[in-house]
Amino acid sequence: MxxxxxxxxxxxxxxxxxxxxxxxxxxxxxxxxxxxxxxxxxxxxxxxxxxxxxxxxxxxxxxxxxxxxxxxxxxxxxxxxxxxxxxxxxxxxxxxxxxxxxxxxxxxxxxxxxxxxxxxxxxxxxxxxxxxxxxxxxxxPGITSVQALAAQHKIALNAIGEPVHITTGRKLLEGLPQGVDTAVVMLDNGSGLRALADEDVEIYWGAYLGTPDEVLASGKLADQVAEIERMRAEERARKGWIMDTYLLRRTPRQ
Ligand SMILES: C[S@@+](CC[C@H](N)C(=O)[O-])C[C@H]1O[C@@H](n2cnc3c(N)ncnc32)[C@H](O)[C@@H]1O
Incomplete structure (x- = not known):
């Protein structure tokens, strides 16, 4: 066989x-x-x-x-x-x-x-x-980019007893499901970053996680979004491609 x-x-x-x-x-x-x-x-x-x-x-x-x-x-x-x-x-x-x-x-x-x-x-x-x-x-099984992101930011994915939604940048544009305050976003061409930018949301962002080129950013999404977009553009121009993953959380971490 x-x-x-x-x-x-x-x-x-x-x-x-x-x-x-x-x-x-x-x-x-x-x-x-x-x-x-x-x-x-x-x-x-x-x-x-x-x-x-x-x-x-x-x-x-x-x-x-x-x-x-x-x-x-x-x-x-x-x-x-x-x-x-x-x-x-x-x-x-x-x-x-x-x-x-x-x-x-x-x-x-x-x-x-x-x-x-x-x-x-x-x-x-x-x-x-x-x-x-x-x-x-x-x-x-292998270690996912989601686990790498959580480890590098030293965060738990879920708030206590709460769900985590894993989605794509494209899907995030449709909003989060009812009752979900935490989302991990993958496969984003950059368009998902501003989907929740008007809400009170924290972001934990990472590009090229686990590699020598790793870049991290975190804070209030509204404060970080322009800087993350700038870094995305700069890194993409420098390397010719980018792979990033981020966690968005509506309520403060517990
Ligand atoms: C086709 S999916 C593959 C996901 C992969 N199976 C995993 O377990 O992470 C590609 C997406 O995974 C994420 N990704 C994979 N590796 C990454 C890394 N080293 N840093 C940041 N994001 C990564 C990005 O969101 C990228 O767009």
Whole structure:
């Protein structure tokens, strides 16, 4: 039987790699990498660093394939994402069928944790449901950018006994659900930052968390928003891309 390991590698710092992930890395014969052809050299470097640093007693090979690009022009966001997943499923199907021998272990390194805003689990489950290739798979959790943000700001995510809403910048523009005062916002192109700027809200913001480029800011959203926008623009211009996550809280932390 073939086995596929979906390994969460943490969201930026090689020290976020767990012992379970290290054990999993050392079982992998073939790593499947979807090359996004991006200027995000640092993200590629982190994956290489992790393999070189943690794989100590196992020979492995790397098989790359060009990553499909999501058609941002599709009017319906979710159907655009579904077609993108279909394309990824076709690629991984082919790689598992042709590049992984019976008895071998394949590995996919997933940024942060595979359960959070990542398509890998859904794509692999789609391949399993199609039933054309037989393989087992396992998921190894990783440290998310949300945990990295909370740790760097030394905050608990939830107020005592209260919920936390995890959402995207796009969704935040629709407001927070009734009764929710704390939101963690990911995948924001910057537009979500001002969604609650007129309310009495605190922000805990972090970009490139866990990496040498990490930038943090916190305080009243109304006081911080212009400075965070300035830093976002500056960092994006400097590095060519930005990844940031932030927590917004309506009531003071307890
Ligand atoms: C496609 S999602 C992947 C999330 C990932 N699975 C996780 O567990 O954090 C990408 C988003 O995660 C957040 N993110 C990931 N890594 C980050 C980092 N090192 N610093 C700040 N935000 C990060 C950003 O909001 C980014 O837009």
């Amino acid at each position: 073939k086995t596929l390991l979906l390994i969460g590698i943490g969201a930026g710092n090689p020290d976020y790699v767990t012992m379970q992930a290290v054990k999993a890395l050392n079982k992998v014969d073939v790593f499947f990498v979807l090359d996004k052809g991006e200027a995000k050299d640092d993200l590629v470097k982190l994956r290489t660093t992790i393999c070189e640093r943690f794989i100590t007693d196992h020979a492995y090979r790397i098989v790359e394939a060009a990553s499909p690009v999501r058609d941002a022009g599709t009017p319906d966001y979710k159907s655009g994402v579904r077609s993108w997943h279909d394309e990824k499923a076709a690629i991984f199907s082919r790689l598992i069928a042709t590049e992984l021998k019976d008895g071998e272990v394949g590995g996919i390194l997933v940024w942060g944790d595979p359960s959070l805003y990542d398509s890998t689990i859904r794509v692999i489950q789609q391949i399993v449901a199609e039933g054309k290739i037989a393989f087992d798979y396992e998921v190894i």
